[in-house]
Amino acid sequence: MKRHLGLGISVLAFVAVAGMAVGDAAVRITGYHNIHIGAVDPEAAVAWYVEHLGAVKTPTPATHVMIGDTLIAFQKADTVQPSVGSVIDHWGLSVADLDATMSALEGSGATVISPVRDVPGLFKLAFIEDPFGVKIELVQDSEWPGFHHVHLRVPDPAATLTWYETMLGGAREMLKGRIDGLRYDGVWLLAADSGGETLAPSGERAIRNIAWGIADMNEADAAFKAAGAPTLVEPFTVNEVVKVAFYQDPNGVSVELLQLP
Numbered sequence: 001m002k003r004h005l006g007l008g009i010s011v012l013a014f015v016a017v018a019g020m021a022v023g024d025a026a027v028r029i030t031g032y033h034n035i036h037i038g039a040v041d042p043e044a045a046v047a048w049y050v051e052h053l054g055a056v057k058t059p060t061p062a063t064h065v066m067i068g069d070t071l072i073a074f075q076k077a078d079t080v081q082p083s084v085g086s087v088i089d090h091w092g093l094s095v096a097d098l099d100a101t102m103s104a105l106e107g108s109g110a111t112v113i114s115p116v117r118d119v120p121g122l123f124k125l126a127f128i129e130d131p132f133g134v135k136i137e138l139v140q141d142s143e144w145p146g147f148h149h150v151h152l153r154v155p156d157p158a159a160t161l162t163w164y165e166t167m168l169g170g171a172r173e174m175l176k177g178r179i180d181g182l183r184y185d186g187v188w189l190l191a192a193d194s195g196g197e198t199l200a201p202s203g204e205r206a207i208r209n210i211a212w213g214i215a216d217m218n219e220a221d222a223a224f225k226a227a228g229a230p231t232l233v234e235p236f237t238v239n240e241v242v243k244v245a246f247y248q249d250p251n252g253v254s255v256e257l258l259q260l261p
Contacts, residue, residue, distance in 0.1 A: 025169030026223035030213035032184035033258055034071035035091055035150065038206050039132045042074035048131060052108050053093060067093065068146030070187060075208065082133035086205035087252045089192070090127070090135035092148035098124045098140040122176050133206040141176075149181070149188035150210050153199055154251045157191035163250060164189060167227060168212055184212070201252035203232070209246065211256035217243040220257050229255070 039045040042063040049055040055065035055072065063074045083090055095101045098116055105112075109131035116126045124140040139148055154160045161182055165172055170182035170189065182189040189210070202208055214220045217235050224247045225231065232246040232254060243259035 025165070026167050026227070027169075027212075027220045027257070028215035029168050029184070030215060030260065032070065032187040032189075033211040033213045034073055034256070035088075035210060036073045036075055036208040036256070037132065037134055038077035038080045038208055039074045040077060040080060042076050045074045045130075045132050048109070052105060052110070053136075054095075068186070070147035080133050081200070081205050082129065083135045083206040084129070086200045086202050086207065087152055087154060087194075088202040088205070088207040088210065089151050089153045090137050091150050091207065092137040092139055092188075094139045094141040094145045094148040096140070096142070096145070098126060098138055101138060102126055102128075122178060144186050144188070147187055149175075149190050150207075152189070152191040152251070152253060153194045153197070154191050155194050155196075157193055160191045160249070160251060161189070167223065167229075199252070201248070201254070203254045209254035209256045211258060213260050214257045215259070217245060217257065217259040220259075221245060224255075224257075 037045065046055075046057060046063060046065055049065050049067075049072065050057055053067065055067050058064040058066060058071075063076075065072050065074075102112070102116055105128065111129045113127035113129055113135065116124055118124045126138045127135060128138065129135050137149075137151065141148060152160060158180065161172065161180060164170065164182055170184050173181060173183050175181050175183075175188055175190070179190060181191075202210075221231075221235050229247040229249060232248055233244070235243055235245040237243050241261050245257050247255045247257070249255055
């Protein structure tokens with residue numbers, strides 16, 4: 001189960017769940033949780049995502065939206081570099097009718113990177129860049145609707161997925177029998193080969209981090225430190241109830257962990 005939760009000035013809602021132990025993962029998780037996106041005008045980004053991508057505003061704070069059970073938190077930034085060129089290349093959204101979605105995006109301020117194409121045995125897909133520098137893959141995958149995936153670019157995709165599986169579990173599966181990935185309920189973590197390109201850490205680009213809910217912050221903090229993952233932000237408490245910390249994976253991806261009541 002995933003939580004409908006936003007973090008900011010106030011905490012929106014809580015759902016108490018037991019940590020899900022997946023295989024021999026070092027950390028018990030409660031589900032995939034969010035991405036943070038840097039934006040010069042977070043309120044404008046919220047409005048665009050609501051109007052054009054079907055996101056739902058959270059009651060508070062005003063800079064957060066939900067797509068299904070996954071939170072997208074927009075963070076104020078003076079300048080933002082695009083997600084392309086980062087270790088977090090893009091995120092994916094599964095829509096019911098991709099052709100209609102692309103038609104509706106005309107004139108929205110989005111840039112079409114790659115038009116609709118039908119990949120036999122996979123699904124229809126297209127790539128856009130939103131007005132805020134975020135690359136988004138739009139797919140028509142009826143099996144996994146809504147917030148679909150996060151796609152990393154790394155030197156060794158298989159090793160990267162194994163690292164996340166070891167640390168945070170997930171179901172190691174082949175998406176449509178073709179793409180190696182980790183599935184957390186309906187959200188996939190995918191990884192592509194960077195092809196020798198030097199990529200920026202995610203904290204320096206538009207898609208800042210990926211995030212999971214966890215069962216126990218002390219357990220998670222000890223596990224990430226034992227694995228040699230640099231601590232970006234030591235564990236702290238929000239509104240006396242939610243514990244949060246940030247780490248970095250071996251490729252420069254910022255990983256947020258949240259202990260939720």
